Amino acid sequence: xxxxxxxxxxxxxxxxxxxxxxxxxxxxxxxxxxxxxxxxxxxxxxxxxxxxxxxxxxxxxxxxxxxxxxxxxxxxxxxxxxxxxxxxxxxxxxxxxxxxxxxxxxxxxxxxxxxxxxxxxxxxxxxxxxxxxxxxxxxxxxxxx
Ligand code: SME
Numbered sequence: 001x002x003x004x005x006x007x008x009x010x011x012x013x014x015x016x017x018x019x020x021x022x023x024x025x026x027x028x029x030x031x032x033x034x035x036x037x038x039x040x041x042x043x044x045x046x047x048x049x050x051x052x053x054x055x056x057x058x059x060x061x062x063x064x065x066x067x068x069x070x071x072x073x074x075x076x077x078x079x080x081x082x083x084x085x086x087x088x089x090x091x092x093x094x095x096x097x098x099x100x101x102x103x104x105x106x107x108x109x110x111x112x113x114x115x116x117x118x119x120x121x122x123x124x125x126x127x128x129x130x131x132x133x134x135x136x137x138x139x140x141x142x143x144x145x
Contacts, residue, residue, distance in 0.1 A: 049117040050068075055067055
C-alpha cells in the first residue's frame with residue numbers, strides 16, 4: 001500500500017512537469033523523466049506503426065532498442081488490439097520480442113497522434129512490476145502529448 005502511494009506521488013509529479021515543460025519534444029521529455037523516476041525500469045519509450053512494422057521513436061534505455069519490430073510482440077499486439085497490455089512475466093507471452101534479456105515484465109499503452117498509431121512501452125527488470133496505478137497514470141500522461 002505504501003509502495004502504491006509512492007508510485008502515485010511520483011506519477012503526479014511527472015504529470016505536473018509534463019504539463020509545465022517548455023520542451024517541444026514531449027515524447028523525449030516523457031521518456032526521460034519517467035525513466036529517471038523508477039529504479040527498476042530498463043526501457044521507457046515510444047514506437048509508432050508504419051505498415052506491418054513498429055519503428056522506434058523517442059526513448060530512454062540502458063541498451064539500444066530493437067527497431068523495426070513486427071506486430072506480433074507485446075507492443076504490436078497492444079497496438080493491433082488497441083488495448084493496454086500489462087505483462088507480468090514476459091516469458092509467458094508468446095511472441096514477446098527480446099530487446100534486453102534483463103526485461104522481466106512489460107507495460108504497453110497504445111494511443112494515436114494525427115492518425116499514426118503509437119505505443120508507450122516500458123520494460124522492468126522486476127517480475128510483475130506494473131499495476132493499475134501505472135496503467136491509470138501512464139494513460140493520463142499520454143493524453144498530455
Ligand atoms: N518487448 C517488446 C519489444 C520492444 S522492447 O521491449 C524495447 C515486444 O515484445 O514488442
